Amino acid sequence: MEKILVCDDERDIVSALNIYLSAEGWQTVPAYSGSEALEIVRKGGIQLVLMDIMMPGMDGITAMSEIRRFSNVPIILLTAKSEDSDKILGLNVGADDYITKPFSPAEVVARVRSQLRRYLRLGAAETDDPNVLTVGSISLDMNAKSATLDGVPVPLTPIEFDILSLLMHNVGKVFPPREIYQAVWKANPVGSENTVAVHIRHLREKLEINPQEPRQIKVVWGQGYKLEKP
Numbered sequence: 001m002e003k004i005l006v007c008d009d010e011r012d013i014v015s016a017l018n019i020y021l022s023a024e025g026w027q028t029v030p031a032y033s034g035s036e037a038l039e040i041v042r043k044g045g046i047q048l049v050l051m052d053i054m055m056p057g058m059d060g061i062t063a064m065s066e067i068r069r070f071s072n073v074p075i076i077l078l079t080a081k082s083e084d085s086d087k088i089l090g091l092n093v094g095a096d097d098y099i100t101k102p103f104s105p106a107e108v109v110a111r112v113r114s115q116l117r118r119y120l121r122l123g124a125a126e127t128d129d130p131n132v133l134t135v136g137s138i139s140l141d142m143n144a145k146s147a148t149l150d151g152v153p154v155p156l157t158p159i160e161f162d163i164l165s166l167l168m169h170n171v172g173k174v175f176p177p178r179e180i181y182q183a184v185w186k187a188n189p190v191g192s193e194n195t196v197a198v199h200i201r202h203l204r205e206k207l208e209i210n211p212q213e214p215r216q217i218k219v220v221w222g223q224g225y226k227l228e229k230p
Contacts, residue, residue, distance in 0.1 A: 002116055003045055007031040008052040020105040034063030041067050048116055052078040053086050061090055068094040074115040110209045117150050135168050136216055136229050154206050163199055167227035176224040200225055
């Protein structure tokens with residue numbers, strides 16, 4: 001049974017997270033300050049940390065920085081919508097993911113499961129097979145025409161596969177809908193914007209934990225779409 005440290009100075013939030021995670025069969029260990037969380041992780045046995053950023057005394061960013069001195073355990077930060085700069089700082093310092101309050105039980109469970117799967121089973125293993133393309137948690141097998149998310153197969157249509165392949169072969173490049181349509185459909189891109197938008201939405205629904213706040217398949221308003229490393 002995986003053991004998850006849940007740290008927040010608000011006891012109601014710790015209690016709610018305990019309910020969500022225990023229902024999935026995980027064991028939780030509560031903490032109510034950054035310093036308490038740090039000491040628990042030092043003792044070992046923790047497979048994942050869920051930790052609030054804003055706490056009195058030692059905050060979540062400071063505690064995470066200290067944890068990163070001796071452990072690579074996955075850390076998911078809990079943030080408020082107004083803490084965008086803290087999210088960026090947290091990811092730069094060593095956070096693996098973040099969850100914005102208020103959060104849903106489904107989102108918490110999905111993000112925890114994703115990080116645990118990567119940490120416990122997949123690790124940082126990247127394939128050397130030139131026919132397998134990996135960006136973040138998404139992998140494409142160009143020979144088998146198959147896709148996986150954190151090692152779990154994801155069914156894609158041929159069009160979805162080709163769009164994703166185009167974006168993954170050009171990480172960070174913005175493609176206008178017309179260019180995507182021409183590259184994938186090999187046809188005149190008249191009226192292509194809606195068609196491409198629908199397929200991008202389907203890809204997000206299959207590959208993003210929260211399709212409304214995608215981490216990898218991004219839109220650049222007025223320009224097009226791109227794929228980013230998380």
